[in-house]
Amino acid sequence: MNFQDKLVIAIDFDGTIVEDAFPKVGKPRIFAFETMKRLQQDGHRVILWTYRSGSKLDDAVDFCKDNGITFYAVNQSFPEEKYDNSVSRKIYADIYIDDRNIGGVLGWGEVYQLITKEEPTMNTTKQKKGFFSFLKR
Secondary structure, eight states: OOGGGOOEEEEOSBTTTBOOOTTSOOOBOTTHHHHHHHHHHTTOEEEEOOSOOHHHHHHHHHHHHHTTOOOSEESSSSTTOOOOTTSOOOOOOSEEEOTTSTTOOOOHHHHHHHHHTOOOSSOOOOOOOOTTGGGOO
């Protein structure tokens, strides 16, 4: 992978990295940490992008560190960015991974395959092409 292939990836916490249990920290979603580690090893910049703030944000960041993930930035586009942390705002990223996507959150294996453009290793049956085929999962 060359420099042009490196992405900034913003990832939500509750319902995406972990099962939604807010204000507590839920159980990790299957392959979430393994996939984020692989994305970082591939050279992508992974940002935690969450509604959490204060001690609840600290809980999420600490949980991720305990599971081997240190983010490029947290709730900001880059580590040196300065802004008023009292409001949630959209940050810059090439890709946003969130359980609130249309169709819901994908499995982490599928997320990695889409980002890296690897061919799927499971469920290799071809889908029919049609107007709404993009909605089928």
